[in-house]
Amino acid sequence: MTQQLKPTARDARRLQTRERILGAAIAEFKSAGMAGAEVNTIVAAAGVAHGTFYFHFPTKEHVLLELERREEARVAADFARFLDEPHDLAGALTAVTALVAGIERRFGRPLFKELLALHFSPSRPESEDWTDRAVIVLLVREIEQASRAGAVHPEADAFYSAVFFLLGVYGVLSTNDDAEIRAATLDKLVASALRGLHIR
Template structure:
C-alpha cells in the first residue's frame, strides 16, 4: 500500500507526541510500547519502522521535547522577556499540574540518570543549550557569573517543580513554588 507524501513523518511525529506525553505523565519505565502505539492509533509492528528500540524513542523524545523548550527560550530572548517572567511561568501551579505537557527535565530527570550514555549525552547537550540561553536573559554580572546564575536558577526551578509535584499537601506544594520563585529571582538579580 502506498501512502501520501509526508505520511511517514506524520506517523513518526504522532508516536513522538504520544510517547512524550505518556513519559512525562507516568514515567519512562511505567510506559510500554503497546500503550504508546495504541494511543497513536498504530500497530505495535509499525513502531520498528520508525525507531530501533524503546531507548531510541526515549532519546528522540528528549531531544524533541527539549528542542521545543529551547525554542521557547530563544523566543523569550528575542522578545525581551525578562528571566523573572520565565521563572514565574515555570514555577506556576499550571505547570506543576500539567506534567504531561510540561518540562521534560522536571518530569524525567531522575529516570534519565539511569539511562545509557547516548541518552544522557543528548539530554546533557540540550540542558547546556537551555542554560546558555537563560544566562543571556540575565542582566547582572559577567558572562561567567550569568552562566553560574543560570545553572543555579534552572536547578532550583527543576528541583522545586519536582518537589511540588511529589508532596500531597497542596499548601506545602504552593509554598515550595512561591519560595523557589523568590529564590530564583534573587539569584538572577544578585550583583
C-alpha cells in the same frame, strides 16, 4: 546553492506514523509511567505494527528523548521571544522559570519527573554538550549581557549561574506538590540567584 528536496509521499507517511506513535506513547507514559508503559498498548493505539515502533524509536527512552528535544526547542523559542522584548535579568529568570513549569502543567507531574530523570541520567541514550541545550545557551548569554552592562559582578560565572539556577527550578518543581509553597519557593530562588550574581 543547494536545492531543497521536496519530501516524498512516503516521507510524509513515515512522519505521520512517527507522530502517531509519539502521541500514543506520551498518552501511555502519562497513564502508566515509562517503566510501566507497554509497547503493545502504544502500537495498538497508534494503529501500527510492533516492529514499526522500534523502527522509529529503538527504546522507550528514545520516545522521551524526542519529547525532551521538542520541549527544549519550544521553551527556547518562547524564551527567545521574551528576550527580544525589553526586560531585565529578574524578568528573564522569572520567565524561564514559568516556561519550565509549563512543561509540567502540559504533561503532568509523573511524566515531567520522567523527563527530568532522563535529562540527568548518566545512561541516557544520547549525550549532549551544554551548548546543545538552547535554554541554557540563552540564559548564559543573558547573564553575560547583564555582566557587560554592569548589572552583574564581573567575576560571576555565567554558565554555572545558569545551570545552578535551572537545577534549582527543576528541584523545586519535582519535590514539592503544594502550589503556593512552590510559587513562593520559586520566587525566593529568583531573588537568591539575583543576590548571588551581585545585582547592583
